Amino acid sequence: xxxxxxxxxxxxxxxxxxxxxxxxxxxxxxxxxxxxxxxxxxxxxxxxxxxxxxxxxxxxxxxxxxxxxxxxxxxxxxxxxxxxxxxxxxxxxxxxxxxxxxxxxxxxxxxxxxxxxxxxxxxxxxxxxxxxxxxxxxxxxxxxxxxxxxxxxxxxxxxxxxxxxxxxxxxxxxxxxxxxxxxxxxxxxxxxxxxxxxxxxxxxxxxxxxxxxxxxxxxxxxxxxxxxxxxxxxxxxxxxxxxxxxxxxxxxxxxxxxxxxxxxx
Amino acid sequence: xxxxxxxxxxxxxxxxxxxxxxxxxxxxxxxxxxxxxxxxxxxxxxxxxxxxxxxxxxxxxxxxxxxxxxxxxxxxxxxxxxxxxxxxxxxxxxxxxxxxxxxxxxxxxxxxxxxxxxxxxxxxxxxxxxxxxxxxxxxxxxxxxxxxxxxxxxxxxxxxxxxxxxxxxxxxxxxxxxxxxxxxxxxxxxxxxxxxxxxxxxxxxxxxxxxxxxxxxxxxxxxxxxxxxxxxxxxxxxxxxxxxxxxxxxxxxxxxxxx
Numbered sequence: 001x002x003x004x005x006x007x008x009x010x011x012x013x014x015x016x017x018x019x020x021x022x023x024x025x026x027x028x029x030x031x032x033x034x035x036x037x038x039x040x041x042x043x044x045x046x047x048x049x050x051x052x053x054x055x056x057x058x059x060x061x062x063x064x065x066x067x068x069x070x071x072x073x074x075x076x077x078x079x080x081x082x083x084x085x086x087x088x089x090x091x092x093x094x095x096x097x098x099x100x101x102x103x104x105x106x107x108x109x110x111x112x113x114x115x116x117x118x119x120x121x122x123x124x125x126x127x128x129x130x131x132x133x134x135x136x137x138x139x140x141x142x143x144x145x146x147x148x149x150x151x152x153x154x155x156x157x158x159x160x161x162x163x164x165x166x167x168x169x170x171x172x173x174x175x176x177x178x179x180x181x182x183x184x185x186x187x188x189x190x191x192x193x194x195x196x197x198x199x200x201x202x203x204x205x206x207x208x209x210x211x212x213x214x215x216x217x218x219x220x221x222x223x224x225x226x227x228x229x230x231x232x233x234x235x236x237x238x239x240x241x242x243x244x245x246x247x248x249x250x251x252x253x254x255x256x257x258x259x260x261x262x263x264x265x
Numbered sequence: 266x267x268x269x270x271x272x273x274x275x276x277x278x279x280x281x282x283x284x285x286x287x288x289x290x291x292x293x294x295x296x297x298x299x300x301x302x303x304x305x306x307x308x309x310x311x312x313x314x315x316x317x318x319x320x321x322x323x324x325x326x327x328x329x330x331x332x333x334x335x336x337x338x339x340x341x342x343x344x345x346x347x348x349x350x351x352x353x354x355x356x357x358x359x360x361x362x363x364x365x366x367x368x369x370x371x372x373x374x375x376x377x378x379x380x381x382x383x384x385x386x387x388x389x390x391x392x393x394x395x396x397x398x399x400x401x402x403x404x405x406x407x408x409x410x411x412x413x414x415x416x417x418x419x420x421x422x423x424x425x426x427x428x429x430x431x432x433x434x435x436x437x438x439x440x441x442x443x444x445x446x447x448x449x450x451x452x453x454x455x456x457x458x459x460x461x462x463x464x465x466x467x468x469x470x471x472x473x474x475x476x477x478x479x480x481x482x483x484x485x486x487x488x489x490x491x492x493x494x495x496x497x498x499x500x501x502x503x504x505x506x507x508x509x510x511x512x513x514x515x516x517x518x519x520x521x522x523x524x
Contacts, residue, residue: 133373135386139362
C-alpha cells in the first residue's frame with residue numbers, strides 16, 4: 001500500500017512539477033518585465049521597431065482571416081435566422097458576436113501562433129548562439145532590450161490588430177449578407193451600430209491588452225529559457241504556441257466571467 | 266622570447282607588471298549535482314597573456330563567464346581591478362565590463378544586424394559612459410585592424426567562419442578594453458585561418474598591450490600567445506607554468522594533451 005502511495009506521489013510530482021515550474025517562471029518573467037518596462041532607461045526605439053515588426057507584418061493574415069470569419073459567420077447563421085423569421089437581426093447578431101468574442105479570440109489565437117512563435121524562436125536562437133550574452137557584456141540589459149520591448153509591443157499591437165480584424169470581419173459579414181444583393185451598406189452598418197453598446201466594446205478591448213501581454217510574455221519566457229541548441233529552439237517555439245493559445249482561451253473565459261459579474265454582459 | 270620558424274608572429278607582450286588585475290580565490294561553481302569549479306585559484310597580472318587549457322567540459326568557459334559576471338559563482342571570491350564581481354550593482358558591473366572584452370566561441374554576432382550595426386552596437390549602447398567621437402570612424406578603424414573593411418555593409422550570414430571570428434574580435438576590442446577574454450578563438454577553423462587568427466590576436470595584443478585570458482585546446486595558439494599556461498582539471502588550476510615548463514611535464518594526465 002505504501003509502495004503504491006509512493007509511486008502515486010512520484011507520478012503526481014513528475015506530472016505537476018513542470019507545470020508549476022513553468023507557471024513560476026512565467027510569473028517571475030512577468031513581474032521582471034513590468035519592472036524593466038517602467039524604470040528608465042526606456043527602449044523606445046526598439047519598442048517602436050518591434051511594434052512595426054509585430055503589427056505591420058501581421059496585418060495581411062489577420063485582415064484576411066477577419067474578412068473570411070465575418071463572411072462565414074453570416075453565411076452559416078443566415079438560413080437559420082431566416083427560417084425563424086429573424087433575418088433582420090443578422091447585422092446585430094453578427095456584429096455582437098464579432099466584437100464581443102469571435103474577433104478578439106481568433107485574432108489573439110492567430111497572434112499566438114504567428115507572433116508568439118516568432119518571438120520565441122528569435123530570442124531562443126539568440127540565446128543558444130550566445131548573442132544574449134554578447135549583448136549583456138556590451139553593457140546592454142538584454143531583459144530590457146529584448147523582453148520588455150517585445151511584451152510592450154505585443155500589448156500595443158494585439159489590440160490594434162483586433163480592431164482591424166473586427167472591422168474587416170464586419171465588412172465580411174456585410175458581404176455575406178449581401179451575397180444575394182438584398183442588403184444595403186448603410187442599412188447594414190446602421191443596424192450594426194444600433195446593436196453595439198459601450199458594454200460590448202469595452203470588456204472586449206481590455207481583454208485584447210491582456211491577450212497581448214500573455215502572448216508576448218509566453219513567447220519571451222520560452223525563448224529566453226531555450227536550451228540544447230537548435231532542437232531546443234524548435235521545442236520552445238512549439239511550447240510557446242501551445243501555452244500562449246491555452247492562456248488566451250483561459251484569459252477569455254476569466255474575463256468573460258468577470259465582465260458578467262460586473263454587469264457588462 | 267620564442268619565435269616560430271614556420272610563420273611570423275609579432276612578439277609576445279612583455280609589459281607585464283605586478284599589478285594584479287584578476288584575482289580568483291577559492292572559486293566554486295556547480296550546475297545541479299555537477300561540480301565544475303571547486304576551490305579554483307588564479308592570479309592574472311596586467312599585460313599578461315594567459316592561456317587556459319583542459320579537456321572539454323572541464324569548466325574553462327565557466328571560469329571566464331564568472332570573470333565577466335555572466336555566471337554567478339557559488340562561493341569564493343573573484344576580483345577584477347580590485348572589485349568583487351559578485352557584490353557589484355548592475356550599473357557598476359556594466360561600468361566594469363567597459364574594460365573587459367569577450368570574444369565568444371561562436372562569435373555571437375547579431376544575426377539581424379549588419380556588420381556595421383554589430384560594431385556600432387557596443388558604442389551606441391553605452392549609456393553610463395557615452396562614447397565620444399565619430400562612431401563611423403571608430404567602426405571603420407576597428408574593421409581595418411582586423412583586415413575586413415570591405416565587409417561593413419554585409420550581414421553575418423554572408424561571412425565565412427574565420428571572418429566572423431575576426432569581426433567578433435573587432436567588436437570586442439572596439440571599446441578598447443584593458444582585459445580581453447577569448448573563448449576558443451581558433452576552434453572549428455582550418456589550420457591556415459587558425460594561424461591568421463593567432464597572428465591577429467598577437468598583433469592586437471602587441472598594439473594595445475591588453476591583458477588576455479585565452480581558452481583554447483589549440484597547442485599552437487598556446488605556444489605562440491601565452492606567457493603563462495594554466496591547465497584546468499578536477500575543478501582546480503591543476504598545473505601552471507610557462508609553455509616550455511608545461512609541455513615538459515611528466516604528469517600522465519596532462520602529457521597526452523601536448524603529444
